[in-house]
Amino acid sequence: MLKIIHMNVNGKEVELAVDIRESLADTLRDRLGLTSVKKGCGVGECGACTVLVDGTSVDSCIYLTVWAEGKRVLTVEGLRSGDGGLTPIQQAFIDEAAVQCGFCTPGLIMTAVELSGTGKTYTRDELRRLISGHLCRCTGYENILNAFEKIFGKNPKT
Secondary structure (H helix, E strand, C coil): CEEEEEEEECCEEEEEEEECCCEHHHHHHHHCCCCCCCCCCCCCCCCCCEEEECCEEEECCCCEHHHHCCCEEECHHHCCCCCCCCCHHHHHHHHCCCCCCCCCHHHHHHHHHHHHCCCCCCCHHHHHHHCCCCCCCCCCCHHHHHHHHHHCCCCCCC
């Protein structure tokens, strides 16, 4: 069964007829060409498909597109700095060598975008817990945590 939905994706209004069983990850990747959304586990365990829906991070592989009706969806492709370059969050990942294969990076960046909206600072232990829904097989997480600390200011390593 198809349903017409309206949502704002990366600042642009989108109208699509979608199967009511279609995941937001499939819609974003396959229909809108937003390949920063990675399809990893397909069951909400790895975080590779993380996007923001109305400012809250969701695993888009288990979030139905019809649930995004009337909502704002943000992916890495929608991030922009004032000069059109990388955002400070993206730059922190580069500066701290928090990227290896890059498969987990977009999801982690979107989680960082969500956390940056809170205005809070976090300890290393808090950051470790907050990114626990993201699986990375390359970095061992230390450089990722360093990037998160750079984003949220100098926090004591605990």
